[in-house]
Amino acid sequence: xxxxxxxxxxxxxxxxxxxxxxxxxxACEFDCRRxxxxxxxWARCPNRKRVESGAA
Numbered sequence: 001x002x003x004x005x006x007x008x009x010x011x012x013x014x015x016x017x018x019x020x021x022x023x024x025x026x027a028c029e030f031d032c033r034r035x036x037x038x039x040x041x042w043a044r045c046p047n048r049k050r051v052e053s054g055a056a
Contacts, residue, residue, distance in 0.1 A: 027051040 021029065027047050028037070042048065 024048045024052040 027050070028042070028045070031051075032045075032047055037045065
């Protein structure tokens with residue numbers, strides 16, 4: 001019975017809580033040392049643009 005509950009959680013609950021991070025956002029969140037960017041800085045960020053263009 002415990003296995004059924006775990007599989008149910010994996011199929012129903014986990015996908016609603018855990019979402020994939022878009023690559024350009026992952027570049028900001030995980031590959032950048034800056035902790036906060038203004039909107040104009042984010043728009044011209046070379047790290048984000050590199051990932052968004054598919055170069056990384």
